[in-house]
Amino acid sequence: MKSTLLALISLLFVSCLSDNEASKPVDYTVQNEKEIVDYIAKNKLTATKTDSGLYYVVNEAGTGAQPISSSNVTVAYKGYFTNGNVFDESKPEGISFGLNQVIKGWTEGIPYFKEGGNGVLLIPSHLGYGSNGSGPIPGGSVLIFDVKLIKVN
Secondary structure, three states: OHHHHHHHHHHHHHHHHHHHHHHOOOOOHHHHHHHHHHHHHHOOOOOEEOOOOOEEEEEEOOOOOOOOOOOEEEEEEEEEOOOOOEEEEOOOOOEEEEHHHOOHHHHHHHHHOOOOOEEEEEEOHHHOOOOOOEOOEOOOOOEEEEEEEEEEO
């Protein structure tokens, strides 16, 4: 009986440790950087890297208002992984949201465009959904978005 109880207590203790270890965030910075740089090279993009690790490509800068990180905007987008698999896409008329209510990569990246502008955001996981992921997006994923800034609301 003592050995069964001891085994049960040991099992519970070990499973608690495993849960705690699993919840620690994983740092994908180096892996994400390589994945983004390889994608840029393969697709012959001219991208700019920010201090945070975000890469962006301005295809058209736009001529209208330029948002700030707290602006409400309307954006049309397609989100996909570096392998080309699409995980989300808006309707052509876009969706409206506050830039302070979305992933960090969008909060930082969308203000590089003015109304009417478009381009690409290449977002490492620490500016996206981190090591946990969300819905169809696995933890540690690099996210790529083709974006068009329709309007600063």
